[in-house]
Amino acid sequence: MKYASNTDxxxxxxxxxxxxxxxxxxxxxxxxxxxxxxxKAIAAxxxxxENGAMExxxxxxxxPTDLVPGIPGSSYAIEMAERMDLGSSIIERxxxxxxxxxxxSSKLITx
Numbered sequence: 044m045k046y047a048s049n050t051d052x053x054x055x056x057x058x059x060x061x062x063x064x065x066x067x068x069x070x071x072x073x074x075x076x077x078x079x080x081x082x083k084a085i086a087a088x089x090x091x092x093e094n095g096a097m098e099x100x101x102x103x104x105x106x107p108t109d110l111v112p113g114i115p116g117s118s119y120a121i122e123m124a125e126r127m128d129l130g131s132s133i134i135e136r137x138x139x140x141x142x143x144x145x146x147x148s149s150k151l152i153t154x
Contacts, residue, residue, distance in 0.1 A: 056081045067091050083115035 056079045063085060066073050077083065086092040096116030098109045121141070125134050 052079065053081075055079075060085060063092070064089075078118050080115075086115070 059075075059077070059079070059082055063073070063075060063082065067089065075082070083094055086094040093112060094115040096111045096114050098111050098116070121134060121137055124137070
């Protein structure tokens with residue numbers, strides 16, 4: 044189930060966080076995928092939850108091939124847009140906007 048679909052992303056992420064907490068409290072084994080940074084941060088606050096990143100052995104490939112446990116993944120959307128020659132002014136602005144919205148979140152994500 045996608046909790047942030049067709050709603051405010053922060054509301055969807057809050058709802059998903061509550062579900063993750065409840066599943067963890069009940070002792071459920073869960074595999075949860077997300078691109079919400081706030082949900083990735085839950086693992087840093089809860090020792091019973093672990094992040095994992097899908098990584099491609101070939102950076103040019105859009106298809107991930109390996110699971111890297113212990114770290115949250117990155118979407119690489121900006122990097123992919125750069126490879127598609129979206130435009131340097133748009134790329135640079137998107138990087139600034141990302142950092143303004145999620146200060147310090149890049150510390151959680153390791154390349």
